[in-house]
Amino acid sequence: MKFLDQAKIYTRSGNGGAGAVSFLRQKYQEFGGPDGGNGGKGGDIWLEAVQGLNTLIDYRYQQHFKAGTGVHGMGRNRDGRKGDDITLKIPVGTQIYEEDNETLVADLTHEGQRFLLSKGGNGGFGNSYFTTSTNQAPRRANPGLEGIERTIWLRLKLIADAGLLGLPNAGKSTFLATVTRAKPKIADYPFTTLHPNLGVTSIDGREFVIADIPGLIEGAHEGVGIGDRFLGHVERTNVLLHLVSAQEEDVVAAYTTVRNEIEAYGNELADKTEILALSQCDILQKDERNEKLKALKEVSGKMPMILSSATREGVDEVLRALAVEVYNLREASENFDGEDSERWSPL
Secondary structure, three states, rough: OOOOOOOOOOOOEOOOOOOOOOOOOOOOOOEEEEOOOOOOOOOOOOEEEOOOOOOHHHHOOOOEEEEOOOOHHHHHHHHOOOOOOEEEEOOOOEEEOOOOOOEEEEEEOOOOEEEEEEOOOOOOHHHHHHOOOOOOOOOOOOOOOOOOOEEEEEEEEEOOOOEEOOOOOOOOOHHHHHOOOOOOOOOOOOOOOOOOOOEEEEEEEEOOOEEEEOOOOOHHHOOOOOHHHHHHHHHHOEEEEEEEOOOOOOHHHHHHHHHHHEEEEEEEHHHOEEEEEEEEEHHOOOHHHHHHHHHHHHHOOOOEOOOOOOEEEEEEHHHHHHHHHHHHHHHHHHHHHHHHHOOOOOO
């Protein structure tokens, strides 16, 4: 299935049905009168976050959605039926933006979360509604209100606990394939990964989700290479695993390039907890390894971990470090929710 993380769709809620103008006329009915029913309400447009979806590809082939029109009112005080609602299923983590693609409308981050995008038009009143003591036989009825037409953007940001960062060919996809059942494309040329990949891993009974995104190069925030459009998929993560390949001649430059790009991207991504690892260490002799570890420590201010997905050296240690950060932040988040359950939310 092709990955698609952004889609533009057009929606229109249903028109309300018109009220009826009708009078009771029966041979043996002494007193007749107005008996026009009300029109039915138009259908609503809903968005619902569901599990089992990780792409917006469905909205590439269908972009127009229109809810059902309410049925017109009828005689004998029969009201029209409500128009059918439309519920659009979207992946968990999808954000809804206005047509300008900048104004956030809603952010659906939990399974089953629903958002009413557009209400259907109200049905019109039939003539029986307008009966008064001075107007016993009204000959008027209301038309139904029109539905609401909206153009919106859907933007998916994957839900993951940990995100992988690094230059192209830093070993991110290999690490993901080693520790999860994900099967990302792996090759010895840059930009093998063209779209984000997710995988579930566990260590010491702790399970969490890892997201791998295409590699960053200098100028990615200006659109160089694949650009930084996929960085949104690690915005929701609790911790970042920054891989610097041991194949790099200048590991300091490799590290600072990626850090500069995520700082230029903004959205507090650079403030997230970062675990630094020197990947593909199996290709280095001990002296070279220590030299590059020392250089990375000086530029980052933290001791890098040693990692080789090919030989599994350091794999468990890196997973444990990730698990500690993920679960600590989960507990902190749960405690915060419990203490401040009444806090305001735009949703």
